[in-house]
Amino acid sequence: RPRVGVLSLQGDVREHARVLADLGADVELVRRPFELAAVEGLVIPGGESSVMDKLSRAFGMQQPVREAIAAGMPVYGTCAGLIMLADRITDGIEGQDTFGGLDVTVRRNAFGSQVDSFETDLDVPVLGEPPVHAVFIRAPSVEQTGEGVETLAALDDGRVVAVRSGALLGTSFHPEVTGEHRFHRLFLDTVRSA
Ligand code: GLN
Numbered sequence: 325r326p327r328v329g330v331l332s333l334q335g336d337v338r339e340h341a342r343v344l345a346d347l348g349a350d351v352e353l354v355r356r357p358f359e360l361a362a363v364e365g366l367v368i369p370g371g372e373s374s375v376m377d378k379l380s381r382a383f384g385m386q387q388p389v390r391e392a393i394a395a396g397m398p399v400y401g402t403c404a405g406l407i408m409l410a411d412r413i414t415d416g417i418e419g420q421d422t423f424g425g426l427d428v429t430v431r432r433n434a435f436g437s438q439v440d441s442f443e444t445d446l447d448v449p450v451l452g453e454p455p456v457h458a459v460f461i462r463a464p465s466v467e468q469t470g471e472g473v474e475t476l477a478a479l480d481d482g483r484v485v486a487v488r489s490g491a492l493l494g495t496s497f498h499p500e501v502t503g504e505h506r507f508h509r510l511f512l513d514t515v516r517s518a
Contacts, residue, residue, distance in 0.1 A: 326515040329354035329363035331389070333379040335371020335404055339500040343508045349515075357388040365398040365515035367508075368405030370461065370498050373432065374417045376404055386423065393425035398491040398518050400511040406487075406494035407432055407464050414467065426492045427470030434465035434483070434496075446497075448477045448486060451506045458485070458497035465496055491518055 325348060330340045332353040344351045344367065354360050366389070368376075380386045393399060393409075401409040408422050410430035435442070440462055445455040456477070466484035469475060477486035477495075485496040486507075491514050499507045 325350045326365065326512055327352065327363050328365040328367065328512070328515060329360060330367045330369060331355075331376075331380075331385075331405075333383060333385070334376050335369035336498070336500060337369050339498075340367045340369050340402075340508075343500050343505055344512070347505060347508055347512055349512055355383060355385075357384060360385070360388050360392060364518065365400075365511065366392065367511065368399060368401040368408050368423075369500070370403035370405060373404040373407035373413075373422070374420050376408055377421050380408075380423070381421075386421070389423045390425070393423060393492070396491055396518060398493075398511060398514040399425070400493040400507065402495050402498050402500060403461065403463055406430060406466075406496060409492055409494050410466075411470075412468075426487065426489055426494055427473055428466050428487060428489075428494075429468040430464045431467050432464050433462050434467075435460060435463055444479070446477050446479070446485070448506075450476055450488075450510070456499065456504055456506070457502050458495075458499075459501055460485075460497045463496040466494075
């Protein structure tokens with residue numbers, strides 16, 4: 325059983341823990357460096373990235389997470405979690421920082437205030453059929469991808485909403501709230517082979 329953590333500073337921790345447990349993982353809630361040291365992979369949930377950033381520093385987690393990522397720990401971020409994985413963000417709040425590791429530029433709240441949330445069926449070739457029913461909630465989009473970053477899914481307008489690079493996986497949307505398990509399975513496969 326892969327031993328994986330969900331970063332539990334803020335956000336939809338429970339939903340992720342549930343999916344991972346359903347898939348047979350041994351799930352730990354990670355809030356402190358010693359808890360991070362005990363897991364082989366980490367999920368960063370959706371929530372509010374500016375708050376998660378502040379809390380990660382308050383809990384002394386920014387550096388340990390950065391080091392874990394640099395050491396090759398598999399990490400999956402959804403929505404705010406994707407923002408936390410991005411090397412560069414636009415429209416962050418003043419002083420907002422990220423863990424980084426994923427060579428992308430991510431725009432926070434990319435779909436504006438008019439369309440706060442929406443759902444769509446998304447073709448994700450690495451996952452095959454059927455398409456993913458994707459829920460976007462004040463979601464970010466990936467505006468630029470660096471070398472070695474694979475686009476896993478884009479909207480019809482071309483905006484990139486799922487990426488992978490090495491052991492890092494990020495989605496703008498929330499598979500954990502729709503019963504979609506395939507992204508978490510992909511993450512667990514990466515944990516097993518890491
Ligand atoms: N807009 C949020 C942020 O900036 C992300 C929203 C979400 O995770 N559903 O972190």
